[in-house]
Amino acid sequence: MGGQRRGKAVERKKFTTAVDMAKDLPHLFKPISDSPALIGEEQDSLAQCEAAVETLKGAFWAAGKALQIIRDARLYRESHKTFDEYCDDRWSMNRQYADKLIRAWPIAEALYEKQSSPALTPIGVKKLNQAQVWELVPVAESWDVDTATFVYDTVVEIDGQAVTAAVLKGAVKTLPKGVEFDREVAAERILEYVSSLSEPTPEKVPAPAVPIEEQIAVRVDKAIEVDWVRRLAAQDRNRASAYLDQVQQRVERLRQELLASTS
Template sequence: MGGQRRGKAIERKKFTTAIDMAQELPHLFKPISDSPALIGEEQDSLAQCEAAVETLKGAFWAAGKALQIIRDARLYRGTHKTFDAYCDDRWSMNRQYADKLIRAWPIAEALYKKQTDPGLNPIGVKKLNQAQVWELVPAAETWDVDAATFVYDTVVEIDGQPVTAAVLKGAVKALPKGPEFDREAAAEKILEYVSSLSETPAEKVPAPAVPIEEQIAVRVNKAIEVDWVRRLAAQDRSRASAYLDQVQQRVERLRAELLSSAS
């Protein structure tokens, strides 16, 4: 009986891959109904197709996490002597790129969890791609993953600001240095940096065309976007209050700075 057990083939679990999903997609290349609303079969097809497209958004995250498991658990040892050789032979991937994916995946996972949990992300789901996540890696490696996601969340919450890889890179560079991550100081520096993106250099500012009093009134109205604060308060009053506290602290610091310089 022992010989039969040893000779029995081991059944391994089969996982669905992107190739499997592509092969299983329905061959539906024209509407099957004239109704404005999708019928049941069309709804199923849409869900299947959207699931396939969704794999593209998270492919780098899944690959990075999988590669770290293979590397750290030495799952490559059955066929290759080194992880480098495994990456090159199995995936035509150099070690440098594999390490890049490994460094990025924890941030992607943390952001995805926050984006899909309304309680953690009252602002709403935003697009997320590999280029964005990669620019957050320095923050994660200097402090931790929470610091990296804080940078992303802070930029996302700035009304009207596109969350591009370039903007995130600049936001990370603007962070105050130090062994501890100070969220209040970080938020202030990020807001200063993002605000500077829309400012016109002083030498290019044209001569005032309206009285200075009117200019001041316009800038006061722009200083705090009331509608945005109201929307934020409707979603999370504590975060709206924290935002206004930061604005007030910044005004007080600026007032003290101006008064001290005048004296």
């Protein structure tokens, strides 16, 4: 993921679990120094956070927490002007995805902390993934993280129900609206929804197969928002051109990776 950071080498600790790694991250959500250059403590914190981001595939939420520290403490400022540039250059990651990880990590951390306490959650959350947690983000942002974990635990405790992202998404849609969250009503609605998933559904006539050429055309249209690019060009042709240049560069990079993997 991205190039290696220039600077002094920092000895990395070895952690048994991602939970330990995340808990050991510095509690640094604002800059220590106003200078453009990072002071020694900030350099160490950046190295520790970047080590956590490198675990993205296996510990997405530890990476999200590390990215928030880097963003809020402006640990990117010595090498990059903005957090967006840092994410793109260092991790080949767009800002939208980085923000998604940042919004999701508090929920995942709360669920894993419950897992370490059998009295709080006897079933556990060993197979937690990004897709599952992302469906709980609207709950945390509408109410709080504790409410989001309540929704997850309610689904988990229903016997025989696989806790997939799709199931959590449906459960979230059933939640009562309002400032005050009524757990009793929410639990009843979630149970009713999950129970309906096991009911037989009328047999559906399979839809005709869509030709692969049409599928490709649809995906291309989704990948590049033509109307948005046109509006951007009407405001600033240079920015629109720069955007298209970046798209082309990424396409060429992907093409090279695919060719290399099949050679």
